[in-house]
Amino acid sequence: MTVFRYLPGRIMALTRRRPSPRVVIIGAGFGGLAAAVALRRRGFDDLTIIERADGVGGTWRRNIYPGAACDIQSHLYSFSFAPNRAWSRTYAYQPEILDYLESVADDFDLRRHLMLNTGVHSMGWNAQASHWDVHLTNGETVVADVVVSAVGLFGSVRYPDIDGLADFSGTLMHTAQWDATVDLTGKRVAVIGTGASGVQVVPELADVAGELTVFQRTPPWMVPKEDRSYSADELTRYRRLPWASWLQRWRLWKLQHDNTALTPDHPRMAVVEEMSRKFLHKHVADDRLRDALTPRYPFRCKRVLLGEKYYTALQRDHVNLVTDPIARVTDSEIVTDDGTVVEVDAIVAATGFETSSYLSGLDVVGVDGESLHQRWGCDPQAYLGTAVSGFPNFFMLYGPNTNQGANSIIYILEAGARLVASAVSRIARRGGFVDVRPDVERCFNEQISADLAQTIWTRCDSYYRSPSGRIVTQWPHSELDYARATWRVRSRDWVHSGPA
Numbered sequence: 467m468t469v470f471r472y473l474p475g476r477i478m479a480l481t482r483r484r485p486s487p488r489v490v491i492i493g494a495g496f497g498g499l500a501a502a503v504a505l506r507r508r509g510f511d512d513l514t515i516i517e518r519a520d521g522v523g524g525t526w527r528r529n530i531y532p533g534a535a536c537d538i539q540s541h542l543y544s545f546s547f548a549p550n551r552a553w554s555r556t557y558a559y560q561p562e563i564l565d566y567l568e569s570v571a572d573d574f575d576l577r578r579h580l581m582l583n584t585g586v587h588s589m590g591w592n593a594q595a596s597h598w599d600v601h602l603t604n605g606e607t608v609v610a611d612v613v614v615s616a617v618g619l620f621g622s623v624r625y626p627d628i629d630g631l632a633d634f635s636g637t638l639m640h641t642a643q644w645d646a647t648v649d650l651t652g653k654r655v656a657v658i659g660t661g662a663s664g665v666q667v668v669p670e671l672a673d674v675a676g677e678l679t680v681f682q683r684t685p686p687w688m689v690p691k692e693d694r695s696y697s698a699d700e701l702t703r704y705r706r707l708p709w710a711s712w713l714q715r716w717r718l719w720k721l722q723h724d725n726t727a728l729t730p731d732h733p734r735m736a737v738v739e740e741m742s743r744k745f746l747h748k749h750v751a752d753d754r755l756r757d758a759l760t761p762r763y764p765f766r767c768k769r770v771l772l773g774e775k776y777y778t779a780l781q782r783d784h785v786n787l788v789t790d791p792i793a794r795v796t797d798s799e800i801v802t803d804d805g806t807v808v809e810v811d812a813i814v815a816a817t818g819f820e821t822s823s824y825l826s827g828l829d830v831v832g833v834d835g836e837s838l839h840q841r842w843g844c845d846p847q848a849y850l851g852t853a854v855s856g857f858p859n860f861f862m863l864y865g866p867n868t869n870q871g872a873n874s875i876i877y878i879l880e881a882g883a884r885l886v887a888s889a890v891s892r893i894a895r896r897g898g899f900v901d902v903r904p905d906v907e908r909c910f911n912e913q914i915s916a917d918l919a920q921t922i923w924t925r926c927d928s929y930y931r932s933p934s935g936r937i938v939t940q941w942p943h944s945e946l947d948y949a950r951a952t953w954r955v956r957s958r959d960w961v962h963s964g965p966a
C-alpha cells in the first residue's frame with residue numbers, strides 16, 4: 467500500500483537540510499513516526515529512532531488478537547500528512563493499520579533512522595556536556611542533544627490480580643500478548659474483562675470456541691458503529707478525487723469534535739446516554755441480560771465502546787456472561803464468589819494496561835541526578851504532557867494528561883510532534899538547551915487539576931486514574947485546544963540556557 471502524500475510531505479522532501487541537533491526518538495509507533503516526520507520537515511536529519519520491537523507500528527504491531535481494530539474511523543485515525551485513500555473499510559483492522567504505518571516509514575524515508583530490536587533502559591543528563599547519555603539494552607550508550615520519548619500509553623500489560631491465576635494449567639494469554647499459534651477451536655474459553663479489547667475479541671472467539679464465558683466486572687457504555695467495507699464506487703472516488711478523502715476526514719473530525727462533551731451537565735451528554743440505552747434495548751432482548759449489561763455509572767466516565775457485535779455474541783447459545791466476581795482460579799477452573807465453577811481450557815485476559823505508569827521500564831535522570839520516576843511518585847505530571855522542569859531537552863509524546871476523550875489520538879500526537887519540532891528548531895538556532903519553567907509547569911498542572919475536577923471522569927473509577935486517585939491520562943479539553951496550546955514553543959514558558 468502506498469500512502470498518498472499531499473503537499474507538506476513533498477515540502478519535507480524538498481526542505482534543505484540544516485545542522486541538526488542529535489535527536490533520539492524512543493519508539494516507532496504513531497508517535498515516534500510523527501516526531502520523525504515533523505523533525506525531517508524542519509530539515510533535521512540527525513535522528514535515531516530506537517525501537518525495542520523488530521519493526522515499526524507500536525500498538526499495531528503488538529495487538530494482534532482476533533478482532534483488533536481502531537474505534538475511530540480510519541480516515542481520521544491516520545496522519546494528516548499521510549492520508550490513505552485506500553482504506554478498505556470504515557474501521558480498519560490491525561493488519562491494515564500496521565501496513566499503513568509500514569508505508570509511512572517507507573514513503574517518508576524513515577527506515578534509515580531506525581535502530582530496531584533495541585530497548586532504552588535509562589538515560590541521564592550529562593550536565594558538563596549538556597547532552598543526554600541514552601543507555602541501551604544491548605549495553606551501548608548513544609549520545610543525544612535531544613530525546614523524544616514516544617513510548618505510548620498502552621505498553622505495559624495488566625493481568626488481573628486473582629488468587630491462583632499463576633497456577634492455571636491451561637492456556638493463559640493477554641490480548642496484547644496474543645499467541646496466534648494457539649488453536650482455540652472447540653475449546654472452553656474464558657474472557658476476563660469487557661473493556662475495548664474484550665468487546666472486540668469476544669465476537670471472534672464466539673465463532674471458534676466450543677464454550678465461551680465472559681467475566682464482567684463493569685459493563686461498558688456502547689454506541690452504534692458504522693462498521694463496513696467501502697464500496698468499489700467509494701474507493702474509486704477516494705482514489706480519483708483527493709478532496710473526497712479530505713472531506714471525509716474533516717467530516718469525521720468535526721463529528722468527533724462536536725461530540726467532545728466532557729462535563730456531566732453538558733446537554734449532549736444526556737442525548738448520547740439515551741442513544742446508548744436505546745442501542746442496548748434494540749440489540750438485547752432478554753431483560754436479565756440487558757440489566758446485567760446496563761452500566762451503573764455516568765456515560766463517558768469510562769471509554770465508550772462501539773458496535774452491536776459484542777451484544778450479538780453474548781446472546782449465542784454457547785456464550786455466557788458471568789457478573790459475579792471471580793474468587794479464585796484453580797488449575798482448570800474459574801470459581802466465582804457465589805460458588806459457580808466454570809471449567810476452562812483457556813483464559814484470555816482482556817484486562818488492559820498499566821496506563822498510569824508512564825515511561826515504565828525507562829529510568830530518566832535529569833539535572834542534579836534526580837530521577838523522573840522519583841519526582842512523579844504515582845502522580846505523573848508534565849507541562850502540556852510533553853516536558854518536566856529539570857529534564858532539559860527531553861520531550862514526551864502521549865505523556866501525562868494528553869489522552870483524548872472522544873477524538874483520534876493521532877491528532878494529539880501530531881500536535882505534540884509539532885511542539886517538539888518547534889523546540890528543536892530553537893535549540894538548533896541558539897544552541898544550548900531548553901527547560902520548561904518550574905512555575906509554568908506547576909500553574910499548568912494546577913489548572914489541569916481544576917479543569918479535570920469539572921469533568922465526567924471524576925464520577926467513577928477507571929484506567930484514567932493513578933493509584934492516588936488523580937486523573938493522570940486525560941486531557942480535559944478539546945483536541946483543538948491541545949493543538950492551539952502546542953502550536954509552537956512560547957518563549958515565556960521556557961528557560962533557554964547556553965551551551966555548557
Ligand SMILES: Cc1cc2nc3c(=O)[nH]c(=O)nc-3n(C[C@H](O)[C@H](O)[C@H](O)COP(=O)(O)OP(=O)(O)OC[C@H]3O[C@@H](n4cnc5c(N)ncnc54)[C@H](O)[C@@H]3O)c2cc1C
Pocket residue numbers: 492493494495496497498516517518519522523524525526529534535536537538543584585586587616617618619620621663827828863864873874875876879
Ligand atoms: C488495541 C488498541 C486499540 C486502540 N485503538 C485506538 C483508536 O481507535 N483510537 C485512538 O485514538 N487510540 C487507540 N488506541 C491507543 C493507541 O495506543 C494510540 O492510538 C497509538 O497507537 C499510540 O501510539 P504511540 O506511538 O504513542 O505508542 P505505541 O503505539 O504504544 O508505540 C510505542 C513504541 O515504543 C516502543 N517502546 C516502548 N518503550 C521502549 C523502550 N524503553 N525502548 C525502545 N522502545 C520502546 C514500543 O515497543 C512501541 O513500539 C488503541 C490502543 C490499543 C491497545
